[in-house]
Amino acid sequence: MAYECPIVRFHPNAGIENMAIGSQQQDEPVQDPIYENSLPRVIQMEGNIETGTVAVAESKEIKSSGKRSNIGKTVGFLILMSLLFVCLICITIFLVQATTKLEDSNEEIMILQNITSEQKKEMNSSKQLLDRIQSQAMNNIQRLSQRYETIAKNLADLDDKRVNCQKNLIGLIKNSGEQVAKNISFMQQTIECNKVNTGLVGRINKMEEMIRKMNRTVSDPHRQLKLQGLCPVQYLGHCFWSVVHSSKDINVDEAKRICGVNNGLPANVYNEQHLNDLMADIRRKISADTFIWTGMQVDISTNAVLMRDGTRASYVKWWTGGFPNAGESGLYIHVQTDPSSSRQGMGNDPPTSKFHGVICEK
Known part of the structure; x- marks a missing residue:
């Protein structure tokens, strides 16, 4: 009579050659130390039904050990995949950060380029402003030079007037009466006092004012009469x-x-x-x-x-x-x-x- 289990077929009259592991027809052999150690014991119990029962128990133990081994491999595989996933996440984060830094670097480069462009524009504007300032300065210098020439010409004219005034004074002294002579003497004293002044124009204006006063005195007979007490x-x-x-x-x-x-x-x-x-x-x-x-x-x-x-x-x-x-x-x-x-x-x-x-x- 033959007995069959999921893993071992056993016959009392069969030897070692007639024993086979059923799982080898469908699956790969299980390389497990427990299985390898138990096989000789199963072979040594041939021809005994009780020994066959022991072989079935051993076969179950071998199957349980194989399951545990598969679970361990699955857990290891899952751990390995988890590590790979974590590595992929880290790499992705690194790439994202690198991309962000690269974008920031590009923005900084663009900002620097814009700053450089603005600086060039400012330099060009500063240069244009400097050119305008230089041009205005040259124009101002030319205007000042022309004004200086005009002032010099006016001073020369004033000097000519002063000479003419002196000539007129001499003529008045010769042609006027006693009162005119007194006025001229007073005017000469005033002119001598005014020599200490630095303003040529001011002195000439005062001289001209005195001349106008003397002319009014000479040309106005009523004033002469009043000065003589004849015009009360x-x-x-x-x-x-x-x-x-x-x-x-x-x-x-x-x-x-x-x-x-x-x-x-x-x-x-x-x-x-x-x-x-x-x-x-x-x-x-x-x-x-x-x-x-x-x-x-x-x-x-x-x-x-x-x-x-x-x-x-x-x-x-x-x-x-x-x-x-x-x-x-x-x-x-x-x-x-x-x-x-x-x-x-x-x-x-x-x-x-x-x-x-x-x-x-x-």
Whole structure:
């Protein structure tokens, strides 16, 4: 009778040659120390059923050992695959980091290139700016040079003016009177004082101003008269002065001669204020009531009061009633020392009559 198990076939009459391992028909032989050690024991128990039972038990143990060996290999394989997977992850991480660093490096390179490009642009801009500054500086230097030449020319012109002023001063000294000589002396002293100043233009301006003042003094006869005390009253651009004697010794012809000494004429009276100003000037020179000739006259045919040129007078104030006297053409002013007195003003008398003085006009 034969017995079969999943691993060993055994027959009581069979020897070692008739025993085979069933798994060899389907699987590779199991190389296991437990299996190898158990095989002789199975062979030594031939012809005994009990020995066959032991062989079946041994066969089961061999199968369990093979399973454990396969599980160990599977675990090792899984561990190896896990390690490989971990290595692949590490390599992937490394590659990602390397790629990131490479991208960062590329960005830095691009930034550096951009910076270099901007620096080149800034250098070009700086160079252009420097060129513009140099150009402007050259233009400014040229303008300053032209201005310097203009100033030098102006100074030369001012020097010529100064020379001409000196010549004019010399001419004025020769052709002017005593007052002009005094003014020139004062001006020369001023010029000597101004020599210590450094401003040539300022000195020339002062000289020209002095020359203008002297010219006004020379050309303005009223100013000369005023400087001589002959223009105490001014009206309508004319000068008026009075000549008063203590005695009555001046007729109309003598009055004209006295005024002509200073190139004047017996005066007109233009209005009330003018008359009051003339009497106030006369009042400072008298100590009693006084009669003063004017340049006005009375038309004996019409008794109209006329100005020196023959036009009708616009203002007349008689000093008392009864005037004008018939047939008397000379017009005088009666002045009291008391300005509030009503018995003062105009009157008429023959031109041959003699009075204290005359009012002159220029």
